[in-house]
Amino acid sequence: MPELPEVETVVRDLRPLIVGRTITSVRVGKHNLRAPWQKRWSTVLKAQRIVTLSRRGKWIIASLHGGPQLLLHLGMTGQLTVHRSRATLADHVHLVYRLDDEQELRFRDVRRFGSATLFDTHGSLTDYLDARLGPEPFGLDAAYFRASLRATSRCLKAVLLDQLVLAGVGNIYADEACFRARLHPGRGANTLTTRESDALREAIEAVLTVAVEGRGSTIRDYIGGSGLKGTFQDEFAVYGRTGQACVRCATQILMERLAGRSSHFCPSCQQRARRKT
């Protein structure tokens, strides 16, 4: 599923297509997403102009003129794309927002782990996200990140996936960041030196930046808001490359289950303990 670079791409793609448009009607499919769609939300949204579209972590926020905010999460297989109203409806489309220009914003999600929720007042959405998300990874405060790592014995992989520590990193970019920082994802977070912690923070920012530039990664389902696939999957150093040669030293990439997720790393470049020479 979409992690920060994919969600950012969706938002950037959709902005010119839907900001300034007015929702004329909402259609709901027969299956619920993660959060059941409340009937009254359709009424609230009707005749509302979309004023801004933004991203926070892996969440998408559409702010409407009257004040309500639509909060969307793509889960593992969510797709958010604009189509002409007359275009045929694909399978697994669960929400359709008709716009005032003969177009529709469609939320397709095969596995239905995604969600769409409406918040009536600005405050409640902020509270909802603040309770779940730490700071954005770009321009992250170095002291904060060091302190966050020092404060826990959990392994790096678990910490990077923890949205309260850092918002937006998922399974792919956690592995890619660890590789770039030459750190084993199983390392205890509180065993890192200051230098290592800083290297990891920089690696996260670097990999996310390049991934955004590449419009994210498409492994199977992901597409941007314009329907285009991402390209960063072609630049993976470790993710999904189990058994293949490390791009840096040619050692075979290993896969290990950490924090309940497949974790890929080079056993030579990313050693769990410092090598005794």
Added chain:
DNA sequence: CTGTAATCCTGCGAGC
């Protein structure tokens, strides 16, 4: 506080 597993779903590839 940790880690682990299960839950919500559908689809796809591997192996038999």
Added chain:
DNA sequence: TGCTCGCAGGATTACA
């Protein structure tokens, strides 16, 4: 061809 199994970009909860 068809079956079963395991696995998949996430978030949340229960439990040892």
